[in-house]
Amino acid sequence: MSEWLDMTACQMKAAMAAGRTSSRELVAASLARIERLDGRIGAFLSTRGEQALAEAEAIDRRRASGEPLGPLAGVPVAVKDNLCTADGLATTCASRMLENFRAPYSAHVVERIVAADGVIVGKCNLDEFAMGSSTENSSSGPTRNPWSLDCVPGGSSGGSAAAVAARMVPLALGSDTGGSIRQPASHCGIVGLKPTYGRVSRYGLVAFASSLDQIGPMARTAEDAALLLGVIAGHDARDATSVAEAPPDYAAAMDAVDVSRLRIGMPREYFGEGLDAEVDQLVREAIRTFAEAGAEIVEVDLPHAPYAVAAYYLVATAEASSNLARYDGVHYGRRASEHAGLVDMYSRSRAEGFGDEVKRRIMLGTYALSSGYYDAYYLKALKVRRLIKRDFDRALEQVDCLMGPICPTAAFRFGEKTEDPLQMYLSDIYTISANLATIPGLSVPCGRTSAGLPVGLQMLGDVFSEGLLLGAARWLERARGGEGGDALGRPAILDEEGVA
Amino acid sequence: MSDERSVRLVVGLEVHVHMKTRTKLFCSCATSFGDPPNTHCCPVCLGMPGVLPVMNREAYRLGVMTAMALGCTINERTKWDRKHYYYPDLPKNYQISQYDRPLGEHGLLEIETPAGRKAVRILRVHLEEDAGKLNHAPGGEECSEVDLNRAGTPLLEIVSEPDITSVEEARAYCTSLRQLVTYLGVSEANMQMGHMRFEPNINLHVAEHGETFATPIVELKNLNSFRAVERSIAFEARRQLAEWDETHRTLKAAGKTTRGYNDDTGETFVQREKEEAHDYRYFPEPDLVVVTPEASWLEELQQTLPELPLAKKDRFVREFGLGEYDAGVLTATIEMARYFEAVAAASGSPKAAANWVTQGLAREMNERGVTAESEADFPVTASHLAELVRAVESGTINKQAGDKVLRAMIDTGRTAGEIIEAEGLAQTSDAGDLDRWIEEALAANPGPAADYRAGKKQALGRIMGHIMKASKGKANPRLVTERLEKKLSE
Known part of the structure; x- marks a missing residue:
């Protein structure tokens, strides 16, 4: 029954615990909706129907016999296809380079979900190697926005966002290097959280830019996002950059948030030129809701914000050019069938395997690291990065968190920005700073434009303030008269689906 | 130019x-x-x-x-x-x-x-x-x-x-x-x-x-x-x-x-x-963190540093009175140095220990094609070799017998004491026995005895040789020399 899928993960857990439904029923409903709708949306690159059902049945049996179950017991979950899975599904990164790559290991986060008794139903589309803001750069074709099939879902975690928005799964994992969780969450009307760098182990996440990449939850409510974050956060000895401190109890941290005492900063630089009027209005309205509840709103400055995009596209591409050097056709992945010698094999394999955007970024990054340019580009970008971090440190001395837009506009139409990479890069203008500064950032729905497209409110906080951001987001959901997507209504495509 | x-x-x-x-x-x-x-x-x-x-x-x-x-x-x-x-x-x-x-x-x-x-x-x-x-x-x-x-x-x-x-x-x-x-x-x-x-x-x-x-x-x-x-x-x-x-x-x-x-x-x-x-395009590895060793850890490590080769060599020369060459041989590898120091300490005679390690033992190892890369490669343990050194230094056996004992130790794995006992190699210092051997030797070598008395000191070697042969190496050479010289100058 597809109405089970209107429930949040927390509601599903309660319903299973009360015996009103089973994991098998939920997983079957999830797979059935993917089957019916995904031909039009394109959220998934692969599904694991039989295996997922078998796992769900096993969990149901364990529940029946009174065994203790993990915090995600029986809940269908989707993961972005740049997270390695050793279960037989390919890990393609939406790239021809890895179209047949099957990892012999699972990402740390995948292990955590499995250990928490979550049921992974499939893997989601993305911009190739997570490089993009629209999920148009996928070797398997684009994902469509469930709110408007003519529009992009955002990116690069567009598949994960669309899968949650179309209620195929209540929970999904994305990865965020410059906004790749928050921006598609905003465009698809769901909650997306990029945790503090190091909060979640990157082991098994196919690297785009190692110093910026972070895995995070995507869900329809802040509470569900907190549930998934609680499962994936924590130290992992296999990732040297993973932080040792144990994560807090996020439910308790959310409960502890008192909005009437909150000091909220509005970065002046995030409300200037280029921001769409409707987005501006929706975001300000959301912030006003907090003010009406007693929160103090102050304007703050992030003076180096104008340099964030430039610094980001040097740091991220430099690291990407290095991280992607391993895809050479020698040990795994695509190898050109015709070649004349080693160097030609390298060139042809990479020419065939990578899409245009990936090639563009490899070239940019290679240039930025080249002898004679390193100081002027990469090293300077690192200096700007430190200044951006300092901007946030100073701002967050005055306020508890910052609020502003996620993206200058709501979801755009297919092809609108593909011809102009710079325009595409600028759609990350408000999100990339959090990655450069290593702080957490969250997107929570705050309304829809006149065209019916969702808009997200961005919340940024100090390192390890995920609990605060999630608590504030849940407060907004409730203040708006629903939780997460519910206040937005339902994407029309769900009603076209008919009663199955 | x-x-x-x-x-x-x-x-x-x-x-x-x-x-x-x-x-x-x-x-x-x-x-x-x-x-x-x-x-x-x-x-x-x-x-x-x-x-x-x-x-x-x-x-x-x-x-x-x-x-x-x-x-x-x-x-x-x-x-x-x-x-x-x-x-x-x-x-x-x-x-x-x-x-x-x-x-x-x-x-x-x-x-x-x-x-x-x-x-x-x-x-x-x-x-x-x-x-x-x-x-x-x-x-x-x-x-x-x-x-x-x-x-x-x-x-x-x-x-x-x-x-x-x-x-x-x-x-x-x-x-x-x-x-x-x-x-x-x-x-x-x-x-x-x-x-x-x-x-x-x-x-x-x-x-x-x-x-x-x-x-x-x-x-x-x-x-x-x-x-x-x-x-x-x-x-x-x-x-x-x-x-x-x-x-x-x-x-x-x-x-x-x-x-x-x-x-x-x-x-x-x-x-x-x-x-x-x-162009190697070096840049900081973002997957690893900067390593900042703690001062206390560094200090501890500094203290665990072993004595370095040249310092050890200098100490061997200084403390044990070894020659540069021998000190070099004995510090060539840490295993050799450790072995030597163990023999020196256990025998109480570092210089004699050095001679036994660099000559007797080195010769036997050479002949057997053994190189010491670990303690286990030495054909006799340091404490066993030290026992032999003590036996020679105390006069229980003479140097010649010592060489024999060392070979037997390597071949049989027995200790010096066991071999000396079994083979009856302990030196005789009994005055009666020594005098008997001296008399016999003088009787059998009248020519050298006369030569010695006439001032040809090196003639003593012939007579000594006879005594050692007759005693099967057991005669204590120091005592024999003393008594023989006394006898000839009577």
Whole structure:
């Protein structure tokens, strides 16, 4: 029954615990909706129907016999296809380079979900190697926005966002290097959280830019996002950059948030030129809701914000050019069938395997690291990065968190920005700073434009303030008269689906 | 004019030392040698998508120890960098190395040359991962096989300043370094297994017509024996001088080139005609964190440093009164030094112990083709040898019998005491027995006895020989000599 899928993960857990439904029923409903709708949306690159059902049945049996179950017991979950899975599904990164790559290991986060008794139903589309803001750069074709099939879902975690928005799964994992969780969450009307760098182990996440990449939850409510974050956060000895401190109890941290005492900063630089009027209005309205509840709103400055995009596209591409050097056709992945010698094999394999955007970024990054340019580009970008971090440190001395837009506009139409990479890069203008500064950032729905497209409110906080951001987001959901997507209504495509 | 010129050889050495860690530098695969290809690999050392390196703390500890032993400043913040180049034996197409913050810098290695001791300055010591190996398939097939067992194993790179000015110094530097890393337990430094690789940078400073010219620097790649280091440098020195005479090309004009070395011919050859502008695009490794060793940890490590070879040698000379040569032999390896010190302590006679180790035992080991790479390789234990030393020093047996006992100890595994007892080798000091043997000898050798009385002191040897033979070596030679001399002067 597809109405089970209107429930949040927390509601599903309660319903299973009360015996009103089973994991098998939920997983079957999830797979059935993917089957019916995904031909039009394109959220998934692969599904694991039989295996997922078998796992769900096993969990149901364990529940029946009174065994203790993990915090995600029986809940269908989707993961972005740049997270390695050793279960037989390919890990393609939406790239021809890895179209047949099957990892012999699972990402740390995948292990955590499995250990928490979550049921992974499939893997989601993305911009190739997570490089993009629209999920148009996928070797398997684009994902469509469930709110408007003519529009992009955002990116690069567009598949994960669309899968949650179309209620195929209540929970999904994305990865965020410059906004790749928050921006598609905003465009698809769901909650997306990029945790503090190091909060979640990157082991098994196919690297785009190692110093910026972070895995995070995507869900329809802040509470569900907190549930998934609680499962994936924590130290992992296999990732040297993973932080040792144990994560807090996020439910308790959310409960502890008192909005009437909150000091909220509005970065002046995030409300200037280029921001769409409707987005501006929706975001300000959301912030006003907090003010009406007693929160103090102050304007703050992030003076180096104008340099964030430039610094980001040097740091991220430099690291990407290095991280992607391993895809050479020698040990795994695509190898050109015709070649004349080693160097030609390298060139042809990479020419065939990578899409245009990936090639563009490899070239940019290679240039930025080249002898004679390193100081002027990469090293300077690192200096700007430190200044951006300092901007946030100073701002967050005055306020508890910052609020502003996620993206200058709501979801755009297919092809609108593909011809102009710079325009595409600028759609990350408000999100990339959090990655450069290593702080957490969250997107929570705050309304829809006149065209019916969702808009997200961005919340940024100090390192390890995920609990605060999630608590504030849940407060907004409730203040708006629903939780997460519910206040937005339902994407029309769900009603076209008919009663199955 | 040309006979007025002087030519100075200038050499700096980069040495790669294969470290003796149980596991690789960034994953938990075993470091091994000679196993079937690709049996010690995991996703990390295969450079698969999404996996991450984690630093081997033991490798770091051994690296810091080496840098300390070389008197380097240990960087308070040391970091990792990626060095990029494409090659099939390098799975990530970058090597994790250390660029601008090596773990140690600015040290010294004291070496012994025929001309005396000399301190060679150390520029830097850093850690990096090794690459795998390409085996080019036989039969001219157009394919190569990649073996990644070695990929990711830890290497210590030690770079000297260009302070080496002769082939002998180069050899001394390499052997001293080998001695040092084995003393520290950082490497087995097995040359046959390629545990040390040498890359000399060589040029000449030619002073003529009142000016000094530097010839183009040549870097020789991947030498793996001391002999190759010596021969290749000697060859380069000759070749560069001949080239200088012919072309007068200077370092400024020609820069640096890389040459290979053919061990069969002893000659170097052009590898890259012009130095390819290799751009390694170094940048900080974002998957690893900066290493900031705590001061207390460094202090503790400093205190655990063993006594270094030359200090030990000097102490042996000073404390035990050994000669330079013997002290050198006894400190050549840490195993030898430890063994000797144990024998010296247990016997109470360091000098005699040194003689037994460097002569008697060394001879027996030579004959048996045994080299001591570990304590277990010594054919008798230190305490057993000490027992023998005590037996000889106390006069229980004489030196000759001692040699016999040592052979028997090695062959049978019995102790000196057991052998002396069983073979009845203990010396006789009984005056009655000694006098009887002396009488017999004098009676049998009237000529030498007369010669001695006439002043020919060396005639005593014949008589002594007779006595030792008659007593089957048991007569205490010191007492015999005393009594015999007394008898003859009566």
